[in-house]
Amino acid sequence: QQQVKQSPQSLIVQKGGISIINCAYENTAFDYFPWYQQFPGKGPALLIAIRPDVSEKKEGRFTISFNKSAKQFSLHIMDSQPGDSATYFCAASTTNFGNEKLTFGTGTRLTIIP
């Protein structure tokens, strides 16, 4: 019930291309869906997040698409750049007080090649 499944495990995209990472969840009580970006030797950092009252959120080159009925959400990185090479984690939680534990996906290692 608490799982968040993420795919692919690794992804290689050419510079300028679109990177797409997908996640699916089981628990319908989840109401907050962030994406975290992690560079080697660093802690994860929040990249973008969405709540289920909207189907899409865009911040610069990063877009989350959310499909509540399918219980799926995805991260799209437009015009991918070598600096985007990192590991990306989707996550889900509820924002109910005392129950806001993040459940993370297994991560996607993204490599952008010139």
Add this chain to the structure above:
Amino acid sequence: DARVTQTPRDKVTEMGQEVTMRCQPILGHNTVFWYRQTMMQGLELLAYFRNRAPLDDSGMPKDRFSAEMPDATLATLKIQPSEPRDSAVYFCASGLSHFAGSGADTQYFGPGTRLTVL
């Protein structure tokens, strides 16, 4: 530039030794999380605190792990005795619960403590 700090950044120890990791959350944040990251298990929540009180430590092996918040500016994670399977990167994160009845959403992670138990 407010950030979560963790010490030490790297720790190498021998099996059976006590290990203490420290975290200073962002000033004003009232929620502190401890995570462990390994290649096999990914990011796992060990425990978390709200206003210094433990809310959930179900992810933590109770026989050897303990987590505390002696004050609002310090969280500690202790392993005693340590075992090779505890080798991992341990992250602290902090967040703010904006109003009563609401959990913390955005979590700000520290740089982690890389623990190696020989």
